[in-house]
Structures are given as C-alpha cells and as structure tokens.
Amino acid sequence: MSQNANRWRVRWALLILASFLGGLVMAHLLAGDEAIAPLNDKRQKAQATGEKPGPVRITESTEVEYRVSYDKCRHLETDVAPIPTRVMVGLTIEDFARLFPEWQIESFTAQRVVLKRRIESLCPDDGANRFVTVRNGMVVVFYGTGRRPDSPLMLETAIDVKKLRPQDRQRLEAGVVVSSDQEVFDWLEGIAE
Numbered sequence: 032m033s034q035n036a037n038r039w040r041v042r043w044a045l046l047i048l049a050s051f052l053g054g055l056v057m058a059h060l061l062a063g064d065e066a067i068a069p070l071n072d073k074r075q076k077a078q079a080t081g082e083k084p085g086p087v088r089i090t091e092s093t094e095v096e097y098r099v100s101y102d103k104c105r106h107l108e109t110d111v112a113p114i115p116t117r118v119m120v121g122l123t124i125e126d127f128a129r130l131f132p133e134w135q136i137e138s139f140t141a142q143r144v145v146l147k148r149r150i151e152s153l154c155p156d157d158g159a160n161r162f163v164t165v166r167n168g169m170v171v172v173f174y175g176t177g178r179r180p181d182s183p184l185m186l187e188t189a190i191d192v193k194k195l196r197p198q199d200r201q202r203l204e205a206g207v208v209v210s211s212d213q214e215v216f217d218w219l220e221g222i223a224e
Contacts, residue, residue: 086123089114090141098137098147101154104174104183108154114144157182161215164206165192170222172215177206188219195222 096111114120122130124139134146152158153174162177163170170190175182192200199222209215 086125087139087141089119089122089127089144091117091120093141094143096143096145097134098145099154100147100149101157102149102151103153104157105181106154106157106179153183159210161185161209161212162206163203163209163215163218165200165203168192170195170203170219172219176208186215190219190223 091114093114094111095114096109098107098109100107119130124136127139127144128136131146134148137145137147139145156179157175160174160176162173162175162182164173164177165171166187168191170188170192171184172186172188173182174185192203195203203222207218209218
C-alpha cells in the first residue's frame, strides 16, 4: 500500500474522530452544558464593561495539528486541519481536554491547537508492508517500504546473498516490498531453493 493511501487512511480516521467529537459537543450544547456552550453573551458583556478577557478560546479560523508518534517504529505523522466542527467555537483548553482525553495538548492558542498522541504499534506504512533487502551480505527484512532509513528490523536471515541466483541477488539489492508476513516467508522460501 502506498504512503499516500496510508495518509488518506489517517485523514479519514481523523475526520471520523472529528465527526464523533462534533456530535458529542452538540449533545452537550443541546443538554444545556454551560461549560462548553458558546459564550457570546459573556464576551459581549466583557467588551462593553471593559473587563479583562477570559481564557483563550477556539475561533472559526483555529487549526488543529494532530501529531501521532508510533512507539514500535519511532515514526511521527503530522496532519493539520481546520477545527473539526463549528460547534467547537468558543471552547477553552479545559473543554478540549475533556473532549480529547486520549490526546495530550501540547499548545493551545486561538490560532492553533497542537494535539499529540502515542500509539504502541507500528505506523500504517510500516504495519502494512515489509521490505526484503541485503545488509552485510545477508538477506534481511524490515518493516515498511524501505523508504525510511530508520525502519525497524523484522528479521535477519541466515541466507547468504553470495549463494543466490544473480537475478534474485539483483532484486534484493534494489529491495523488494511485500504486503504481508506470509509473502515474506513465501519469497524467502522461493529464493532459498
């Protein structure tokens, strides 16, 4: 699967999350929850009386930056999007923390909110692909597509490249991307014969 397809998968997941959260905010608003209701009346009153402005709040132009770090491959994916729903306009950092409990808020301004989350797995690219290649004269398998130099090692075989057919050796030196562990083992079995 291509890196573009994986990015779209992450974006769709974030869109679904945003839709869910928008519904949650709507439910709070319909239930009359004062903690996250838009505070236009209070803001107008504060402006008219010259009171100090309250806490930082989300605006219609606020962007949300999602940073997802994957523990098993140490990769970081970042996506920036407008606020998920206009219903979130007026929310404070406390409101956001309640709505996104699985995310850590790194920064919160009216212009941009930065959310960070750690996931104890491989990133979508590394989780979906395997890269079979040569290292130190032996056949090795990495998670991912081989485009990232820091992809984690999956398997170091005892297959000596010198003992392979020239066409297999040439393909391995360029690297071969496969999409499952079963394909890895089928491929390795095919070259070891």
